[in-house]
Amino acid sequence: QKEVEQDPGPLSVPEGAIVSLNCTYSNSAFQYFMWYRQYSRKGPELLMYTYSSGNKEDGRFTAQVDKSSKYISLFIRDSQPSDSATYLCAMRAMNSGYSTLTFGKGTMLLVSP
Amino acid sequence: ETGVTQTPRHLVMGMTNKKSLKCEQHLGHNAMYWYKQSAKKPLELMFVYSLEERVENNSVPSRFSPECPNSSHLFLHLHTLQPEDSALYLCASSQGVGNSYGYTFGSGTRLTVV
Numbered sequence: 001q002k003e004v005e006q007d008p009g010p011l012s013v014p015e016g017a018i019v020s021l022n023c024t025y026s027n028s029a030f031q032y033f034m035w036y037r038q039y040s041r042k043g044p045e046l047l048m049y050t051y052s053s054g055n056k057e058d059g060r061f062t063a064q065v066d067k068s069s070k071y072i073s074l075f076i077r078d079s080q081p082s083d084s085a086t087y088l089c090a091m092r093a094m095n096s097g098y099s100t101l102t103f104g105k106g107t108m109l110l111v112s113p
Numbered sequence: 114e115t116g117v118t119q120t121p122r123h124l125v126m127g128m129t130n131k132k133s134l135k136c137e138q139h140l141g142h143n144a145m146y147w148y149k150q151s152a153k154k155p156l157e158l159m160f161v162y163s164l165e166e167r168v169e170n171n172s173v174p175s176r177f178s179p180e181c182p183n184s185s186h187l188f189l190h191l192h193t194l195q196p197e198d199s200a201l202y203l204c205a206s207s208q209g210v211g212n213s214y215g216y217t218f219g220s221g222t223r224l225t226v227v
Contacts (some may be wrong), residue, residue: 004155006155008153032164036218038217041220041223042220042221043119043205043218043219043221044115044156044203044218044222045205045218046214046215046216047216049214049215060124088156090215092211100146100158100161100210100211101215101216102171103154103155103156105153105154105155105156106155
């Protein structure tokens with residue numbers, strides 16, 4: 001089993017739809033969870049981060065972490081064509097010295113006008 | 114200039130060539146990374162430098178050779194590459210290797226080996 005599983009998509013939605021992007025993971029030591037957005041021909045940029053379980057909201061974006069199910073989600077409300085990008089989840093363990101981020105494959109999102 | 118800058122943006126090289134990728138960060142971070150991004154695969158960590166000292170090397174072939182002369186600059190020297198090495202090479206930086214706020218990435222170098 002891979003450490004982080006993420007459906008590569010593409011996921012196609014009409015403008016204004018609610019989008020749900022998800023990752024599952026196997027390492028119970030993961031405590032920090034992040035979502036990166038990567039536009040075509042650009043590097044990933046940090047979109048949201050959360051620590052442990054719970055929800056975090058930032059404008060149209062909501063990140064959820066369910067550690068009991070080892071499942072994280074990113075919701076995008078009122079999706080816009082400018083949200084079309086690849087979304088990568090990333091996570092790391094806590095107080096793990098030189099532990100680095102573990103990434104999912106990324107989900108390509110296409111929002112049509 | 115702000116953020117993380119990578120040059121060149123695109124590179125085509127033959128299997129017998131020697132070339133170098135350059136990364137520069139203007140964020141005052143003390144850790145830098147090289148990642149390889151291939152289609153349909155997760156980001157693959159190649160090298161980690163903390164305070165200019167290499168702290169992790171994820172079993173990368175010796176045809177990739179990193180160099181970190183100071184905390185702001187990172188190079189990836191390439192020689193006798195294979196076609197399967199064609200990918201997007203991303204540089205990233207962070208404040209501390211175990212930074213919980215994630216990394217700042219550059220835009221990458223798109224490498225094609227012919």
